[in-house]
Amino acid sequence: MSCPRCSGFMVSQVFEDLRSDTGELSFKGFRCMVCGEILDAQISSNREHRPHHQARNRKLMSY
Numbered sequence: 001m002s003c004p005r006c007s008g009f010m011v012s013q014v015f016e017d018l019r020s021d022t023g024e025l026s027f028k029g030f031r032c033m034v035c036g037e038i039l040d041a042q043i044s045s046n047r048e049h050r051p052h053h054q055a056r057n058r059k060l061m062s063y
């Protein structure tokens with residue numbers, strides 16, 4: 001797994017999301033060791049069907 005932003009090394013990680021309105025308190029994703037980019041595996045897979053999650057993903061990736 002390489003970062004789409006900087007091609008750096010990414011590690012799988014479970015993130016806690018206490019403000020989620022979906023009832024899920026954590027989600028699995030990838031974090032870039034170089035630039036800190038975060039990819040949410042669940043949001044990525046649901047992006048086309050659930051636009052609401054796309055907005056949340058964009059907020060995370062703004063860092």
Ligand SMILES: [Zn+2]
Pocket residue numbers: 003004005006007008032033034035036037
């Ligand atoms: Zn990166």
